Every structure is written in C-alpha cells, then in structure tokens.
Amino acid sequence: MTAHVPALMPALPELILASGALLLVLIGALRGESSHGFVHASSVLLLGLALLAIALGDGGTVVTFNGAFINDGFARFMKIAALAAALVSLVVSQGYLQRHKVEVFEYPLLVVLSTTGMLVMISAHDLIALYLGLELSSLSLYVIAAFRRDDLRSTEAGLKYFVLGALSSGMLLYGASLIYGFTGAVEFGAIVKALHGHAPTGVIFGLAFLMAGFAFKISAVPFHMWTPDVYEGAPTPVTTFFASAPKLAAMAMTVRVVMTAFPDVTHEWRQIVVFIALGSMVLGAFAAIGQTNIKRLLAYSSIGHVGYALVGLSAGTDAGVQGVVVYMSIYTVTTLGAFACVLGMRRDGHYVEDINDLAGLGRNNPALAFALAMIMFSLAGIPPLAGFFAKWYVFVAAVEAKFYALAIIGVLSSVVGAFYYLRIVKIVYFDDAKTAFDPLDSSLKAVILVSSLVIFLFWLYPAPLVNAASLAASSLH
C-alpha cells in the first residue's frame, strides 16, 4: 500500500506554530508556573520564525491537502500582517501581566494557538478548513478574554464572547451546510464550477448565513453588540490582540470567500456587504460619541473602521480588494499604537481607562501626547497621515465601481467620527492637567514610536505597501 503524502511545505508557518505550541505545552506542564518567562519569550520567537518562514518562502500559488489549503500572495500578505500583529500584542502584554500577577504560561500559548487558527483561516480553500481555523482561533480567544478569572468584568467578557461566538459559529455552519447541500461542494473552486454564475435560492440563503458568521467575527453591524463589552471587559493586552490580528484574519477570510468562491454571483453578496458596511460606518461614527471609556471608544471606532474596509470589498474589484488590504494593514498598525498608548495609561501603579484621565498629557509627556494625537488624527482620516490614504483607496475603489452613495455616506460618517477622535486630542492638550502617568515600559515606547512613525511618514513612501497589496489582490483569481 503506497500512502499518498500531501505537500507539507506550503503550510510550513502553521506547522512551526503548531509543533512549537505542542512543545511549549509540555514544557509549561512539566515546569509549572515558573516557566512563564521562557514560554512567553519562546512564543514571541515562534511567531517570528513563522513570519520569517513566510517572508523567505517561495512565491506563487500552491494548493495542497486536496484543495483544503491555499498558499498564494494574498495569504502570505495577510499572514505576515496577522503574525506581526500577534507578535506585537504579545510583546506589549508582558508588563500588564506582571503587574496584575497573572503570569500564566497558558496565555502566550493560547495566543500562538489562536494565531495558528488565523493562519488556517487565511489559507482556507474550502469550507471545512475555514470552519476549523475559525474555531481554533475563536476558542483560544474566548479563553484569553476570561483569563483574569478573579476579575468580574473579564469573566463576563469571556462568557459573552463565548455565547455569542458559539451562536455565530452555528449560523456560519448552517450557511456552509446549505451551500454544500445546493452545490455539492465545499471547495471554493468546485463551488464556482457548480454555480455557473447563477446562485439558486438555497445558496443565497447559505451565503447570507455565512456572511452573518463573518460579520460577527469582524464585528460589523448588526453583529457588533459583543464588541464594546468584550473590548472593555477583557484585559487590555487581550483587547490589543482582539483588535488587531483576529480582525485582520477574519477580514482576509471574508474577502477570500466572496472573491474566490462566489466571484460570479457578485450581485448576491454585494447587497449584504453594502448593508453591513453602511451600518458599521454610521454606527461606529455615532455610537462612539457618548463613550468615556477609551477601550469602549476604540471598540466603536473599530466597528466603524471595519465598515470603511468593507466599502472596498463591496466594489468587488481588484482595486477594492487592494483597498481592503491596505486599509486593514494601516488600521492594524494604528490600532496597535492606540492600544499601546492605552496600556501606557497608568497612574500610581493602577491602569486607568477613562478618557478624562488623559488630561494634561500634553504637558506631562509631550512625546506620548504627540504620538497619541497623530494616531487619533490618522484614525479620523486626516491627511497626510496614513489613515487618510487607507480611506482614499477604499473610497476610490467604491467610486470606480459606481457606488457613489456608499462613498458619500462613508465620507460623511468619517466627518462625524472625527469629532470623538478630536475630542481626545482636545482633552490631551487643553483640559486641566492631572498628575503624570507612570513611566512607560520600553516595549510600549518602541511600539508607539514605530506605529506613529509609520502613520506619519507613510505618505513619503507608500509604494511598498500599496504594491504588495495590489499583488495580493491580484493573486486571488
């Protein structure tokens, strides 16, 4: 009997992460709690190794595991971004974990396993692999949301996320089963062939349920309700992670499914994407106005930003996908910087989360204040910062695809959204000063510095990101 061994090399980054995680489970279990430092450092190293494996790996498009797994330009780009985001959020978590005495070795381990799931999601080329990757990443996220179990809000966040996440997984599975039932295929290429450019009602139903599951994962309206509560309740480093890598991976998964499994039935999914894009943009702009907790505010801001990114997807063109990729990359860099600032909000040894605690930052720590202001301006989309270009690419794609109304509403809601970003800048510079924050950890300093430099100087040299995004977008078909 000759066994047929599938090609493993395309999945090298996943293999590195998975086998490394297994090894670290053993080390952690044998050496107990004292191994936290080692496991943390090794996890960072593992993520770095996986990143290197992608960066140094060969190009081209390879499908392996009987069509379940694809390694193409899009997957590589999104994987590098997700790995970098996971790495950064793991690095900045160290100080917080130490101060709260929750240094458990399982935390970095679950981040690595969750990232493995995200890579599987990004590379998924059929519905089963997609679901398994999604579940692997989500399950780890539920646990780390609740891992400060003596903290009521953290456990509440974990439970809320788990219950709603399970519901959304159910919807996604139901959609997948309908699609399988009506096309007889789970592999994306086979679904395209089975549809012949025409989607029967059953497939449209399935697509709607599938999109509902995706919308939950990227926290788009109307499946966004969990986001503010979970972002606020989860420990801040965990929120940092939630806002960056999983969102990126879920967006990549959404783009891949609609662009490679349903490219000929654009009209059907476009209605859904336009609707959730509109809803997210408007809700993100208006609901954040009344927030005083900075994590809650950033949660609503992330809902809004997902809406802007989806504007690019609703165009359904290469330019649109390129816009989504650019948008998500820039948003991830910005949001990591923003949460690094939140992690730096520490007064008398306690973490504070109210935006009024930022008062006087402009006088006490001008450098941090300037960086935070740049990040806020970029989130608002003010030129010449990176956030402006991110919005530019998606709106241009929408206008080219003749979605004028969508683009206009997007621009208008970003004007409304600018209000609360500017309010933070106003509090930082013009409100009555409070006592200074405790000195920042060096890892936070580095992340804030890199993030604000990228935001500030992006307009000088946008070519690498834009070209890579364009290559990634064109590799989807």
Added chain:
Amino acid sequence: MTVAAAFFYLFASITVASGFMVVASRNPVHSVLFLILAFVNAAGLFLLLGAEFLAMILVVVYVGAVAVLFLFVVMMLDVDFAELRQGFLDYLPIGGLLGVIFLIEMVLFLGTYYAAPEAVHAASTVKAAASTLSNTEQLGRVLYTDYVFYFQTAGLVLLVAMIGAIILTLHHKTGVKRQDIGAQVARSKDTAMEIKSVRPGQGL
C-alpha cells in the same frame, strides 16, 4: 431463520428492554447500568450491519467514557430522584404529545421506503465505493492522507479546549499541605528534632 437474524432479534430485544428499564428502574445506578447494557447491545446491532468501527467507538466512547462518567456523577452527587419524579404525571400530557409526534414522524420516514423506494435511491447520489476493505481500514486510509489537515486541526481545537478548561477552572489553593515522600525520607535527626535544655521549675 439465519444466525444473523437470530442475533438481530436477541440484540434488538435486549436493547429495547434495557432502554425501558433505564426509564423505569427506581435506583439511578441501575438506570446507568441498564444504559450501558443498551449501548453494548446497540454495538452488537452495528456489528451485524457491518459497521464495526461504529460498534467499537460506541463501546469505547459511550460505554468506556460517557456512561462511566454518568455513573460517577450519579454516585457522587446526591440527586434525589424520587423528588425529581414527583411531577411526572403533570408532564405526562406534553411528554406524551411529543412522543406521539416522534412516532408519527418515524412512521412517515420509514414509510417512504415502502411507498416510494425509487425516491430514496435518487436522493442518495453518493454511493459508497464497493470495496473489500473493512470500514475501519477505509477510514484509516483517508484520515491520515486526504483529511490529515482537518484531522490535525481538529486535534488542535481539542487541545485548546483542554487548556482552556484547565486554565479557567483549576484553582491552586495555597496553604494545602501535600505529602512529599522525598522530603519525608530525607529528614534527618537534625531537622526532625530540636533539643532544648529546660531548667527545672521553668517552662519553655
């Protein structure tokens, strides 16, 4: 009547009888034991159908793990089953109604086999490949080759579930004295005893 048919009636009648006893017996431990008997006989039915993998899984997973877990739960938790059973008659109408609906659906479902056998065949378009291999072998051949990616990813999901359950529920109590045999054996006279010179007429 062939031997297979004889065994079918043996297994089937014991399954039904023990299924009834699960509900009817007064002692909850007996209920669980009857449940195990029902599982084992159902495994026998699977064997007769040629599904030996399902039969093994039923014995290993349901009898070996799930039912034993039930048994532990029933014995460890002091559940007053007599009290649970008190409202039994109140729920009889709705329970009976559900039972009747199930019965009707089963009859309709099985009725299609007789009413329109060709429709049943048309629905199952995917035919099992004719093969001389047992289904355990067939599963084994694809699980680590065609479906190795799914299989391993599902394994990772289970690992995460395990880690998550441990991290969220395991409390390390401080101040619990555990027996450390190494430390006990390593005790010497110096560490175990302290000699105090007590003066007469004064305490310690």
